[in-house]
Amino acid sequence: MFTWDQRWEVVIGLEVHSQLQTQSKIFSGSSIAYGAEPNTQASAVDIALPGVLPVMNQEAARLAVKFGLAIGAHINQRNVFARKNYFYPDLPKGYQISQMELPIVGLGELEIDTEDGAKKIGITRAHLEEDAGKSLHEDFQGQTGIDLNRAGTPLLEIVSEPDMRSPSEAVAYLRKLHSLVRYIEICDGNMQEGSFRCDANVSVRPRGQEELGTRTELKNINSFRFVERAIEFEIERQIDILEDGGKVVQETRLYDPDKHETRSMRSKEDAHDYRYFPDPDLPPMVLEDSFIEEIRATLPELPGAKKARFESELGLSTADADVLTADRDVAEFFESTVNATKAETKIVANWMVGELFANLNKSDLEIAASPISTAQFALLLDRIADNTLSGKTAKQVFAALWEKEGEVDAIIEAKGLKQITDTGAIETIVDEVIAACPEQVQQFKDGNDKVIGFLVGQVMQKSRGKANPQMANQMLKDKMS
Amino acid sequence: MTIITLAQLSADLDAGKVSSTELTQEYLQRIDASEHNAFISVDQELALTRAKDADAKRANGESSPLLGVPIAQKDIFCIDGTQTTCGSKILENFIAPYTATVVSNMHDHGVVSLGKTNMDEFAMGSSNETSHYGNVVNPWSSKGATLVPGGSSGGSAAAVSAQLAPAATGTDTGGSIRQPAAFCNLTGIKPSYGRCSRYGMIAFASSLDQAGPMTHTAEDAAMLLNTMVGFDSKDSTSLDVPAEDYTTQLNDSIEGLNIGLPKEFFGEGLKPEIATLIERAVKEYESLGANIKEVSLPNSHLALPSYYVIAPAEASSNLSRFDGVRYGYRTEEYTDLVDMYTKTRSEGFGDEVKRRIMIGAYALSSGYYDAYYSKAQKLRRLIANDFNDVFKECDVLMGPTTPSTAFSAGSNSDDPVAMYLNDIYTIPANLAGLPAASIQAGFTSAGLPIGLHIIAPYLQESKLLNVAHQYQKVTDWHTLSAPGASAHNVGEKA
Numbered sequence: 001m002f003t004w005d006q007r008w009e010v011v012i013g014l015e016v017h018s019q020l021q022t023q024s025k026i027f028s029g030s031s032i033a034y035g036a037e038p039n040t041q042a043s044a045v046d047i048a049l050p051g052v053l054p055v056m057n058q059e060a061a062r063l064a065v066k067f068g069l070a071i072g073a074h075i076n077q078r079n080v081f082a083r084k085n086y087f088y089p090d091l092p093k094g095y096q097i098s099q100m101e102l103p104i105v106g107l108g109e110l111e112i113d114t115e116d117g118a119k120k121i122g123i124t125r126a127h128l129e130e131d132a133g134k135s136l137h138e139d140f141q142g143q144t145g146i147d148l149n150r151a152g153t154p155l156l157e158i159v160s161e162p163d164m165r166s167p168s169e170a171v172a173y174l175r176k177l178h179s180l181v182r183y184i185e186i187c188d189g190n191m192q193e194g195s196f197r198c199d200a201n202v203s204v205r206p207r208g209q210e211e212l213g214t215r216t217e218l219k220n221i222n223s224f225r226f227v228e229r230a231i232e233f234e235i236e237r238q239i240d241i242l243e244d245g246g247k248v249v250q251e252t253r254l255y256d257p258d259k260h261e262t263r264s265m266r267s268k269e270d271a272h273d274y275r276y277f278p279d280p281d282l283p284p285m286v287l288e289d290s291f292i293e294e295i296r297a298t299l300p301e302l303p304g305a306k307k308a309r310f311e312s313e314l315g316l317s318t319a320d321a322d323v324l325t326a327d328r329d330v331a332e333f334f335e336s337t338v339n340a341t342k343a344e345t346k347i348v349a350n351w352m353v354g355e356l357f358a359n360l361n362k363s364d365l366e367i368a369a370s371p372i373s374t375a376q377f378a379l380l381l382d383r384i385a386d387n388t389l390s391g392k393t394a395k396q397v398f399a400a401l402w403e404k405e406g407e408v409d410a411i412i413e414a415k416g417l418k419q420i421t422d423t424g425a426i427e428t429i430v431d432e433v434i435a436a437c438p439e440q441v442q443q444f445k446d447g448n449d450k451v452i453g454f455l456v457g458q459v460m461q462k463s464r465g466k467a468n469p470q471m472a473n474q475m476l477k478d479k480m481s
Numbered sequence: 482m483t484i485i486t487l488a489q490l491s492a493d494l495d496a497g498k499v500s501s502t503e504l505t506q507e508y509l510q511r512i513d514a515s516e517h518n519a520f521i522s523v524d525q526e527l528a529l530t531r532a533k534d535a536d537a538k539r540a541n542g543e544s545s546p547l548l549g550v551p552i553a554q555k556d557i558f559c560i561d562g563t564q565t566t567c568g569s570k571i572l573e574n575f576i577a578p579y580t581a582t583v584v585s586n587m588h589d590h591g592v593v594s595l596g597k598t599n600m601d602e603f604a605m606g607s608s609n610e611t612s613h614y615g616n617v618v619n620p621w622s623s624k625g626a627t628l629v630p631g632g633s634s635g636g637s638a639a640a641v642s643a644q645l646a647p648a649a650t651g652t653d654t655g656g657s658i659r660q661p662a663a664f665c666n667l668t669g670i671k672p673s674y675g676r677c678s679r680y681g682m683i684a685f686a687s688s689l690d691q692a693g694p695m696t697h698t699a700e701d702a703a704m705l706l707n708t709m710v711g712f713d714s715k716d717s718t719s720l721d722v723p724a725e726d727y728t729t730q731l732n733d734s735i736e737g738l739n740i741g742l743p744k745e746f747f748g749e750g751l752k753p754e755i756a757t758l759i760e761r762a763v764k765e766y767e768s769l770g771a772n773i774k775e776v777s778l779p780n781s782h783l784a785l786p787s788y789y790v791i792a793p794a795e796a797s798s799n800l801s802r803f804d805g806v807r808y809g810y811r812t813e814e815y816t817d818l819v820d821m822y823t824k825t826r827s828e829g830f831g832d833e834v835k836r837r838i839m840i841g842a843y844a845l846s847s848g849y850y851d852a853y854y855s856k857a858q859k860l861r862r863l864i865a866n867d868f869n870d871v872f873k874e875c876d877v878l879m880g881p882t883t884p885s886t887a888f889s890a891g892s893n894s895d896d897p898v899a900m901y902l903n904d905i906y907t908i909p910a911n912l913a914g915l916p917a918a919s920i921q922a923g924f925t926s927a928g929l930p931i932g933l934h935i936i937a938p939y940l941q942e943s944k945l946l947n948v949a950h951q952y953q954k955v956t957d958w959h960t961l962s963a964p965g966a967s968a969h970n971v972g973e974k975a
Contacts, residue, residue, distance in 0.1 A: 044579055048802040050572065051559045051581060051681040053716050077881065083798050085845070087822055275845035277854055280687035280795055282717050370775020 002167060002232045008239050009207040011215075012170045012200060012231060013162035014178055015153045018187040019131070019195040020063045022072025026154035027054030027097060034193050038136070038147035046152045048092035053281050056081075060154040061285060063186040064104045064128050065295045067156060069182050070302055071123055075292055081128075081282045085275040089146050090133035100276045102426040103127030104285070105156075110180070111304060112172040113322070115166075121173050122161030129155050156186070162201065162212065167231040172226050172389050174198055175326070178224075179303055183328045191222050198227055202234045204242065213238070218262055221255045230255035234262050262399045306331055314338065320349045329367045333374055340378035343385045351381060355398050372401045379408040393417040393464050420467045423475075424457070429467060433458045444480050452476060484962050487648050487701040491546045494539065501539070501549025505532035505593055508551050511967040512645045517618040519630075520565045521556045524598030531593040535898045538591060546704055548591030553646035555637050556597035557604060558584050558692075559681040567683045568602040568612040568633075571803045571810045571829030581681025582713045583650065583692045590708035595646050599636030602831045603800065604657055604685040607903035609635025610894055611833040619665060619887050620965030621929055628887040628929075631661030631903070637695050638665040648696040648705050652682060654689045655788055656882075656907025659919035660696055663882035663932025666921050666950060668959060669695045670702045671907075673940050674914035675720035678713030682800040686792035687718075687784040689911045698959055699920065703727035706756060706942065709911045718919035722940065729942040731950040736770030738948065739875045745781040746880030746906050746934075754925050759881045761932045762922040762952070766879075769951055776875060778867040783860045784909040789901060790844045790857035791912075796834075799843030803829065836897065865913040872938045877948050880906055882919040882932030906934055920949045921958035930958070 004010070025032055027043035034256075043053045055246035066244065068075045068247075082100035105126035111118050131153040164170045177194055181187040189196045203215035216238070221230045233255075238248050252271075253262040278284075303325050310321040324334045330352075337348050356377070360367060372380075380397055383389045389397060389412065400411045412418055420426055433455055434441055443451045452473065459472040493499045505528050512523055528551065535549030559565045561576035566572045584594065601611040608629035609617040617635045619628040620643040630639040634651030641649050651658035653671035662669025670693045677692040684690060694705035707725050708925035713719040742763065747756055767773055805811035805825030812824035830838070845854035871878065883903055893900045910917035915936055922933035933952075937945035953959050 047807055049559070049578070049808070050567065050575065050683040050802070051577075051679075052566065053680050055715060055717050085798050085801060087801065087804060089804075089806045089818065092802060092807060095798050095806060273847045275798070275842060275847070275850075277794060277798070277845050277850070280718075281684075 002228075002233055005243075007207055007241060008204045008235075008242075009209075010167075010235050011162045011203045011205065012164040012167070014160045014164070014170060014174060015199045015201070016158045016160075016174070017131075017197040017199075018067075018158060018181050020060050020154040020156055020186055021188060022057055022059040022063065022154050024057060024059075025097070026057050026060045026128065027150035028152055030152065032150075032153045036149055038145070038471065039149060042133075042148035042191070046092065046148055048094075054097060054279075056282060056285060057154065060128055061287065062295055063154075064126065064156050064289075064386055065287065065292055066184050066299065067126055067158070067186055067322065068105035068108060069292070069296050069299055070180060071105075071108035071110055073123065073126070074106035075287065076102050076104055076106055077287045077289075077292070078102065078284050079104045079287075081279040082276045082296050083279045084280065086272045088132065089144065090135045090151065092133065092148060092151055096132065097279055097282070098129035099127035102284070109174055110173065111186055112169065112176050114169055114172060116374060119163075121163045121169075124159045124161050124283045126156050126158045126344070128182065129157055137231055162203075167228045167235070170231055171228045174224060174227055176303075179326050179328075183300060183303055185300075194222065197222055200227060200231055200234075201280065202231055202238070203248070204235060204238045213242075214250050216250065216262075217252045219252060219254050219265065226255060226257050229257070229260060230262060233260060246290060277366075299395065300328070303328075303331075314345045316345065316349055320353060323353055324349060327367065333367050333370070333377075336374040337378045337381070340375060341381045341385070343381035345376075346379055347384070351377070355395065359402055371404050376401055376408055383408060383412065387421055387468060388412065388467060389417065390419055390465065392460075393419065396465075416464075417466060420463055421471065423471070426463075426467050426471050426475060429459050429462050430472060430479060434476070434479060441480055484697045484960055485644065485647050486697050487547065487550055488698070488703065490550050490647055491691050491704070494549050495544065501532040501593060502529065502553070504549070505529055505551045505595065508595055508646055512640075515643060515645050515967060517620060517639045517643050517965065518615050518646070519599055519617055519643065520553070520596045521568070521599050521612075521614045521636070521643055524563055527563065528593055528595050531588070535591050535593060540559050540712045543591075545591050547587070547708055549593060550591070550648075551593040551595045551597050551646060552587065552705070553596060553637055553640045553649035554584060554594050555634055555652060556600055557652050557683045558597075558650065559683070560584055560594060560597070563597065563600050565597065565683070566614070567604070568600040568614060569803075569830065569834070570613040570830040573613070573810060573827075575809050577681075579681060582678035582715060583682060583709045585681075585875055586678075586711055587650075587705075587708045592708055594651070598634070598640050598649060600734065601633035601635065601657075602834050603683070603796070604633035604652055604654055604690075605796070605833050605837055606632040607656070607660055607900050608632050608888070608890070608893065609661075610890060611830060611831050612636075616890050618965065620963035621665060621887060622965060624926065625834055626963060627890050629664070629890050631664035631883075631887065633657040634661050634669075634695060638667055638669075641665070641667055641695055642963045642966065644962065648694060648701055650692060650705075650709070651695045652685075652690055652692050653907075653911065654685050654691075654792060655911050656904035657926065658693045658695055659907045659917060659932065659934065662919040663930065663934075664887040666930035666958070666961060666963065667695050667697060667919075668699050668702050668921065669693065669919045669932075670706060670942070670945070671910065671917050672706065672710065672942055673720070673916045674911075675718050675916055676710050676940075676942065678711070678716040678719045680713055680715040680719075684795075686795040687799060687954060689788075689792060691911075696916075699750060699918070699946050699953055700728065700731055701733060702918075702949075703946045706946075720940075725943060726945050727946050730947045733947050734770070734965065735766070735951045738766070738771040740766055740771050740773050741776035741871050741875030741878045743778045743781065743871070743878055743880060744775050750902065750905070751881060751884045751923075752886070755881050755886070755931050758923040758925070758931050759879070759933060760799070763879060765952060765955060765967055774875070776871045776878070778864070778871060778909065780860065780863040780867050781909050784912055785901065786957075787860040787864065788904075788908045788912060789840065790853045791861065793837040793841030794844045794854050794857075795841070797838045800813050800830075800834065800838060803945040805829070828923075833897070861912045864909055867908070868913045868915060868936075868938075870972055876937075878936040880934050882906060882934040886925055886927070886929040886931060910936050915939055916945050918945050918949050920952060921956075921961075923958050
């Protein structure tokens with residue numbers, strides 16, 4: 001657990017670039033599918049040939065509005081694209097089309113869970129912009145290759161207020177946001193492929209001071225763990241500087257996950273003057289009330305509401321409800337299973353959070369790729385509920401389902417795992433065990449209750465796990481007393 | 482020698498007096514023989530292929546007014562497979578892989594593109610002297626004194642004036658169609674902003690640029706404009722309005738027409754001789770039954786300063802794509818990325834372009850944005866409001882197109898501000914997005930043509946052309962051919 005000198009207060013704000021799940025680019029018809037051969041998804045518009053013009057992709061606006069509605073934000077029904085001017089080889093036009101003064105999404109908020117309970121994090125704004133291409137530094141003999149497939153990919157830049165006060169709060173916010181964009185299906189959230197990227201603004205100030213300290217902006221922190229570690233490192237670095245009587249320099253710093261350090265990328269003095277101005281090629285975007293209301297009608301149940309419902313209606317613990325609503329696919333898997341099984345909701349939660357998640361993690365699979373369907377998972381839990389399987393044999397069936405060996409009942413049949421509940425059959429084994437273990441039987445009779453566990457174990461072993469353990473236990477006690 | 486109009490060529494083609502191939506060959510020969518430097522590139526093969534295609538279509542019974550008519554295209558329009566330089570060294574090696582919407586619209590109507598005309602670099606200039614491809618000779622030059630054709634559409638103006646093409650396209654950001662039309666005795670139309678798609682037209686100042694026709698007559702301008710306009714989903718500033726036939730109102734009577742003469746267009750700086758000629762033209766309108774009244778555009782003195790902030794600001798950003806990375810000129814040797822950018826752009830752009838990029842970058846820079854760009858946009862609204870006010874009492878406005886006539890090459894090149902004053906009367910229409918024309922209105926004692934400037938309310942191109950045509954029906958200034966015009970004559974041949 002990371003701690004720091006509590007005389008210092010930490011202030012964190014995050015800027016998240018979320019790639020919108022459109023079919024085509026924000027200002028051209030090119031595909032945005034990931035992983036294509038370099039420059040095969042770069043049209044005349046994307047490579048900024050002389051004379052080409054941008055045309056707004058309405059789908060990107062729709063997804064941005066969906067996000068705004070999901071965080072209860074003000075939607076700017078008249079919003080304006082602006083040009084952000086700078087030179088870089090992967091920026092074909094020499095400017096990025098973004099939004100400056102009038103972004104599509106205005107002030108909203110997102111609630112996170114902290115150690116001290118729920119906390120609201122303000123979201124200053126979210127604006128539409130286009131992504132740049134990529135510079136490729138390998139395989140070009142000292143030269144740089146440019147791949148413009150990504151150029152023009154629609155992004156929603158989500159800017160938080162400086163409301164977070166610890167690295168764990170920052171991560172909690174980021175996870176919440178990650179969950180939300182996937183829930184409302186505006187972004188696939190794939191951090192490896194860069195679909196969900198985060199920059200952090202970090203500063204510290206003496207606790208009680210009103211004025212904000214000088215901040216640094218951390219870049220290249222594209223996993224939850226790196227965000228946390230980069231901020232932790234930066235807090236320590238800044239406190240060290242201030243305690244030594246120094247001053248924090250306002251600058252952009254790059255996080256190096258291998259060395260676990262941040263290092264200066266460019267200072268404020270080197271900062272670009274982006275010469276923002278409204279893009280004359282794109283008239284202001286005007287969103288009709290009906291357009292917004294249509295989008296509102298497509299919003300799914302949001303994670304917060306779902307979590308509350310899982311707790312109140314399905315009786316889940318806060319912890320289970322949290323885990324099972326963090327991802328929309330997980331929540332849907334859970335609800336489908338609950339609807340299909342006779343097992344108690346709590347058992348469903350236990351098996352999901354336990355066995356299923358453990359196996360998914362081990363195989364690095366998303367729940368959508370689970371080899372076990374909700375129907376088979378529900379059936380497995382039914383067989384526990386109706387005493388066909390014990391907890392132990394159920395795990396064997398689960399393993400077989402995972403390996404796609406067949407369906408639940410066929411596996412039970414094939415492996416002979418049907419639990420023995422027939423009194424006669426269990427009695428025979430119990431008698432054998434009593435006869436084979438006179439020493440333990442004597443101990444029990446002398447008052448050592450704990451030895452019963454050993455004896456039940458013997459029964460289970462002899463029945464190859466199929467005897468109903470509760471029945472065996474009762475029968476042993478009856479016979480030995 | 483007489484001028485040859487599109488209307489006449491259209492009729493000749495229709496009557497089978499001449500084929501598109503013959504016409505195209507004739508104009509290609511004239512271009513080849515001319516010494517006006519009006520063209521940057523000519524693709525004879527492509528032109529003749531299109532001409533043959535047009536002839537085949539006519540043989541098949543297809544008919545369209547401009548089917549098979551050859552036209553010169555300003556080298557600001559991308560045409561698939563052709564060199565497209567925009568008058569700049571930085572695009573010397575650029576072959577466009579696609580065609581501008583305006584040109585493809587014209588091609589769809591059967592127009593034959595003859596070649597690409599010379600122009601001021603990136604349309605920045607009023608004399609065609611900023612072109613990387615050399616000065617253009619105004620066909621109205623007399624022996625010994627080489628006059629500029631105006632700019633930026635100087636090559637197009639010279640080509641039509643010298644009869645190297647019966648008509649040409651131009652673009653107008655602050656007067657680049659109308660000023661050269663006035664200098665070369667042509668009719669030039671700048672349509673309402675958004676009428677012609679800007680897709681494929683290399684951007685100078687996006688909020689001001691507009692393509693238009695340069696012809697001998699208003700009737701020709703209407704015919705050519707018919708083939709250029711139309712909504713284009715590839716240009717978000719393109720107007721989604723129904724297509725019109727601009728020739729239908731040409732012959733409407735203008736009796737009772739209310740003509741406003743903004744007093745600001747007749748003030749200091751206007752050559753007295755031009756003022757007199759404009760007054761004479763206005764009198765002609767009066768004799769056609771028009772009512773004349775003096776009006777005021779009180780903020781028009783703010784147009785030039787406002788324009789010279791907005792246009793360079795947009796240009797500074799629009800021209801950033803010419804960086805040597807993906808296409809166009811790249812410097813030979815460089816040490817690193819910044820060096821590559823610096824040398825490429827220093828060597829690839831001419832002085833006027835660099836001057837405007839610097840002005841524009843300054844006007845947009847942090848700390849100056851409010852004082853310059855923001856303020857210029859506010860002035861722009863005031864200027865547009867002035868027009869809204871006067872059009873409540875007038876149908877059109879008239880004045881001189883330029884304060885002076887064509888000047889000799891080199892005479893203004895050391896004084897950018899003197900050069901910028903060429904556009905003082907034309908810029909307000911660009912800032913307000915209004916349609917405007919320059920038509921032939923006579924000659925000075927030195928024998929140089931002058932232009933009558935007509936501004937109409939938004940989207941009233943038909944009215945504009947009607948007013949221009951009615952004047953041309955009773956005058957013959959537009960029929961006078963330049964002394965430097967080509968000796969050949971298509972009309973005689975036909």
